Amino acid sequence: MRTEMLWFDQPVIQNSLWSATVETLLMVGWSTLATVLLGLPLGILLVTSAKTGIRPAPVLNQILSAVVNIGRSIPFIILLIILLPVTDWVMQTNIGWRGMVFPLAVGSIPFFARLVETNLLAVDTGKIEAAQMMGATRTRIMGDVILREAMPGIIQSITVLVITIIGFSAMGGTVGGGGLGALAYNYGYQRYFLDVLIITIVVIIVIVQIVQTLGDMLSRYVDHR
Template structure:
């Protein structure tokens, strides 16, 4: 391998981490409330609203059914409006976030539904309001599972970021295509794959560690 590629590999790794971490932040900020609404507005939820629950469910299902590469291209005008361009690392954050929100919303919903109903009933008997139960009971009790859900989401975003590299988003995916595919430099392709595997393993181990510590509290 040409050692001159090392700075490009380092920059591509940083770009990938930036895309994934920023989009993860926005995903949590929107996806967690979405999960709360999906649980809370259900028929047996804390604030049942049948119509809203059905509308949210349809929106989430549509968002999850779209292949990422199609979504990436379809929302290019929106991406261009938000960040001023449809190419590059900043531009990739928009479709990554849009793709991850419905996914994480469902993950958060599943985590919140796993909370023991007896704990919720006990909070109600103590006079807690619905939103107090959400903040002080539901989310804290589901937090270890939510952390694991965030871990899964980050790993999915790593895969999406590699796909985004196909349309000039930057990062390891873009580097693998430009050098490994277009220039037939197989060693660069292998290195980018190894780096992605290391990132996935590291993120999974960290997520498991945090979830275990929260469970033991």
């Protein structure tokens, strides 16, 4: 691998850094939104349908748990390849940042659902029982007690989710996914530009640090304990 720094002698690569960063933010943002919108209800359903949940449905719970476990067991790169035809149909493309949104969401939903389940199960059962004794409906218990108490943990879980998706998006860049991963692979690996790898890593680290900081701040803000 070349060790000389060539970045400032490569205007094409310089111009690609900003667009690659935007592509990464777009694919991470849209896939995170889809994951939260689908994974949060799935996590809630896993908790409410359990034997000890507020609306027990053991058969449904076992089916959902099996689906989530299977989804979490498939390595992302393999899932990405398996979903190529479906991604092409859903997103009208299976390359670039748009082609990564669907597989990123599909691969992240089971992971996030388990995180949500863990956060909801950590809520003090005494508070739930108190709400039940006061005659609160199941919907009120879930919204005003369980979700409210678990919200700081859920926000931290979303933070972990975003950082995980950033890592997945970089991996997807090696198979035409676009973004910073594609920039690092096309120039940093295939053309042996060490400076491109370094700058790409620095940008990803900065993004991760910003996400973590915002997540910590928002989690503390909604923590009413």
